Amino acid sequence: MAGAVPVDVVVGLLGAASAHRPERADEVRELLAGTELPAEDVARISAEVRRLKAGAERWRRRGQELAALFSSARELAELRDVDELLSRLVERAHDLVGTDVTYLSEFDVHSRELRVRTTLGTVAPTFLGLRVPPGMGLASMVVEGRRPCWTSSYDAMTQAPHESGIDAAVHAEGLVSLLGVPLLAGDEVIGVLFAANRFEHAFSPEEISLLSAFADHAAVVLQTARLLARTQASAEETRRAYGELARHVEAMERASGVHSDLTSLVLQGGDAGEVATALGRALRCRVSILDESAAAKDEAVRQSRRSGRCVAAGSGAVAVAVVAGSTLLGALRLEAGELEFGPVERRTAERAAQITALLRLKQDALAEAEQRVRGDLLADLVSGDPDRVADIASRARARGIRIDELRSVVVLAVPADQQRQAARAARRAAALVGEHADRIVALTAIDDPGAAGRAVHAVVREALGSPVIAVAATVHELPAGLSAEVDAAGACARILPSLGVSDTAVTTDEYLPYAALFGSGNARVSAFVRRVVGPVLDWDAEHAGTLVPTLAAYLDHRMSPIAAARALHVHKNTVLQRLERVTELLGPDWQETDRLFRLTVAVRLAHLTIGT
Numbered sequence: 254m255a256g257a258v259p260v261d262v263v264v265g266l267l268g269a270a271s272a273h274r275p276e277r278a279d280e281v282r283e284l285l286a287g288t289e290l291p292a293e294d295v296a297r298i299s300a301e302v303r304r305l306k307a308g309a310e311r312w313r314r315r316g317q318e319l320a321a322l323f324s325s326a327r328e329l330a331e332l333r334d335v336d337e338l339l340s341r342l343v344e345r346a347h348d349l350v351g352t353d354v355t356y357l358s359e360f361d362v363h364s365r366e367l368r369v370r371t372t373l374g375t376v377a378p379t380f381l382g383l384r385v386p387p388g389m390g391l392a393s394m395v396v397e398g399r400r401p402c403w404t405s406s407y408d409a410m411t412q413a414p415h416e417s418g419i420d421a422a423v424h425a426e427g428l429v430s431l432l433g434v435p436l437l438a439g440d441e442v443i444g445v446l447f448a449a450n451r452f453e454h455a456f457s458p459e460e461i462s463l464l465s466a467f468a469d470h471a472a473v474v475l476q477t478a479r480l481l482a483r484t485q486a487s488a489e490e491t492r493r494a495y496g497e498l499a500r501h502v503e504a505m506e507r508a509s510g511v512h513s514d515l516t517s518l519v520l521q522g523g524d525a526g527e528v529a530t531a532l533g534r535a536l537r538c539r540v541s542i543l544d545e546s547a548a549a550k551d552e553a554v555r556q557s558r559r560s561g562r563c564v565a566a567g568s569g570a571v572a573v574a575v576v577a578g579s580t581l582l583g584a585l586r587l588e589a590g591e592l593e594f595g596p597v598e599r600r601t602a603e604r605a606a607q608i609t610a611l612l613r614l615k616q617d618a619l620a621e622a623e624q625r626v627r628g629d630l631l632a633d634l635v636s637g638d639p640d641r642v643a644d645i646a647s648r649a650r651a652r653g654i655r656i657d658e659l660r661s662v663v664v665l666a667v668p669a670d671q672q673r674q675a676a677r678a679a680r681r682a683a684a685l686v687g688e689h690a691d692r693i694v695a696l697t698a699i700d701d702p703g704a705a706g707r708a709v710h711a712v713v714r715e716a717l718g719s720p721v722i723a724v725a726a727t728v729h730e731l732p733a734g735l736s737a738e739v740d741a742a743g744a745c746a747r748i749l750p751s752l753g754v755s756d757t758a759v760t761t762d763e764y765l766p767y768a769a770l771f772g773s774g775n776a777r778v779s780a781f782v783r784r785v786v787g788p789v790l791d792w793d794a795e796h797a798g799t800l801v802p803t804l805a806a807y808l809d810h811r812m813s814p815i816a817a818a819r820a821l822h823v824h825k826n827t828v829l830q831r832l833e834r835v836t837e838l839l840g841p842d843w844q845e846t847d848r849l850f851r852l853t854v855a856v857r858l859a860h861l862t863i864g865t
Contacts, residue, residue: 339371342446342471347373350464352448354428357436358385358392359444367392367445377425389416395433395445401465403432403456430454434465436472443472524616525575525609529585532605536598538590542609546716548574548584557584563599571599573606575613582613624676624686627652631687631694634735654684656731658698661705664742665693665713666722666749678716682708692743702727702760710758720756722746724764785855788838800838801859803831808853812844 290298339357347355354374358367365387372381385392394402394413404410407423407430423431428449436444446468448460525542533540548554553566558574558581566572569589575582585606592598630649633641634656646656663683667675675693679686683695693713699705706725714721724742728735741761748764749757783790789800803821807828810816814832818825836843843852 339475342475343371343373346446346448346464346467346471349467350432350448350460352432353451354426354447354449356380356447356449357444358383358447360396360442362441367396370444375426377422380422380426383419383422385419386416389414390419391431391433392445392447395435396442399435399437399442401432401434401461403430403461405430405453405455407431427451430456432456432461432464434461434468436468436475438472438476443476446471525583525612528605528609528612532585532587532602533590536587536590536594536601537592539588541586541588543572543584543586545581545583546718548581551584554581554584561603563594563602569594571602573602575606575609577610577614582610585609624680627654627685628687630654631685631696632689634696634731635689635694635739636736649685659684659696659731660700660728661697661702661725662728662735662738662742663695663697663702663706663709663723663725664739664746665695665709666724666746667693667713667717668719671717671719674716675713675721678713679709682712689739690743692746694739696728702762703758706758706760714756722749722755723758724749724761725758726761782855782859785851786839786859789835790859792834792838800831800835801856803828804835804852804856807832808856 343355343357352374354372356372356375357370359370360367367385369381369383375381387393388397391402391404391407391410391413402413404412407428429452431447431449433445433447435442436446446464448456448464529540529542543551543554551566551572553564553572554574557564557572558576561574561576563571563573566586570587571594572584572586574584585602587594587602594602630645630652633645636642649656663679665675665679669691672688672691672693676686676688679693679695683697685696687694695709697705697709699708702725706723709725710721710723713723724746726738726742728738738761745759745761745764749755749759786801786804789804793800803817806817806820807814810820814825814828818828821828839852842848
């Protein structure tokens with residue numbers, strides 16, 4: 254038993270082999286010093302103890318790594334935000350492997366590119382976000398092979414093609430040795446996890462295995478987080494869609510209710526105000542009605558008229574034109590309220606505008622029918638025909654008009670294309686309105702004809718926005734005595750533009766001489782002018798047409814040849830020569846008092862009626 258070893262020595266050797274402390278070089282020899290073993294056996298036992306100690310240390314380190322790996326996996330599994338998860342994943346990999354730089358490149362299945370998404374330990378600002386084209390660099394090898402790839406010297410690497418942009422980023426960061434492992438979710442590569450050093454380093458199988466195991470855990474967690482994020486996004490989108498659907502259904506129900514209310518209004522003979530009330534109640538907003546003049550000045554209404562749709566009108570409001578064919582009847586303006594004006598609400602407002610147009614047309618048709626009846630009444634009054642006015646008082650009372658209360662008549666001179674609008678406006682200030690001899694005639698209960706003319710002129714002028722001539726006269730005897738007043742007022746309205754008057758309200762009494770002359774028409778006036786100054790008119794028609802203007806200037810300037818010459822911008826002798834010609838045509842007594850008066854009137858009338 255010369256080779257026997259005491260139990261205490263064996264226990265000491267086993268302790269030395271398993272101790273978690275640095276090995277002393279002579280520890281085994283000291284334990285075997287009293288055993289009398291040969292030197293070669295002592296050497297063999299020392300080598301074996303060292304081997305066992307290295308193996309135990311390796312397993313101990315492996316256990317620690319696995320514990321850290323599982324701990325990191327559990328921590329990562331608790332994260333739900335993808336960006337935070339990527340940052341934490343790189344941090345844990347960095348702690349596990351202990352390299353200078355750790356980063357993760359995300360793989361895009363569509364472009365087949367890799368993009369550096371998260372880094373730790375980098376110093377170059379250009380490294381984050383670096384894109385790796387397909388087939389280039391160490392990362393593409395990892396993706397294509399779905400396995401770990403590494404190099405101890407990047408510059409000397411030949412197994413993967415280099416790319417200038419990648420090389421520049423690697424050199425800027427100072428990286429030398431790199432290890433990349435795939436993040437796999439089934440057969441799909443979702444990224445590459447890199448560990449890199451700024452010095453040459455041959456990665457051991459244990460380092461490669463550790464990083465690969467961590468990448469496998471991380472890929473599962475990352476894929477799960479992505480799926481959860483997509484699920485949450487889908488759920489949120491579903492909630493939004495459901496909310497939108499609920500709002501749409503609610504809007505459709507409101508629209509259906511409004512359409513029902515508007516249909517009832519049409520059947521029951523409602524008006525535009527009731528339409529606005531029903532629309533405002535349904536859409537929970539304030540609705541106002543613009544008349545034709547206000548609507549025509551509104552830019553939003555003009556756009557709506559062209560498009561036929563609701564148009565934004567500022568401050569959250571919308572406007573929609575009320576039209577019938579090409580005729581603008583007004584507009585609806587909806588102020589911002591409790592509800593947003595979505596497509597359904599806008600379409601509802603457009604339908605309301607159509608209903609308003611329909612009601613307006615219906616009301617206009619009734620008003621036109623009523624106006625035709627009233628126009629017939631007015632025509633009968635103007636005619637003075639006993640048969641036509643026999644029962645006119647009772648017919649007028651049926652329309653709410655008392656003939657015996659009408660005191661003034663107003664004749665309006667407006668362009669033909671504005672007569673309808675002028676008549677509609679005049680009804681606001683008169684009891685009976687109609688058309689007669691291309692004029693608008695209005696009868697009022699105002700005693701003072703001047704006040705009556707001004708009242709009718711004001712409303713018509715505002716409605717047309719253009720000059721209006723209104724001539725008023727007192728009504729003396731109704732129903733028999735209206736013809737003369739209308740003729741006199743019409744004659745006065747006809748002559749006022751020749752006198753330079755285009756926008757006024759006057760009475761026939763103010764222009765009585767002209768009304769008297771023109772009351773019976775132009776035939777007698779023309780005959781009078783021909784009898785008095787016919788030879789002069791004939792001369793002007795055959796020659797230069799200067800005698801009548803010369804006569805007018807001579808008479809207007811108190812029969813002064815010098816003043817007349819100054820007004821005509823000619824020499825005095827020219828005026829005298831022309832007057833001599835007048836004497837030859839009219840006779841030497843044309844300047845006698847009575848004949849001169851008639852001549853003065855005739856020359857004035859020639860200017861006003863004939864235009865010479």
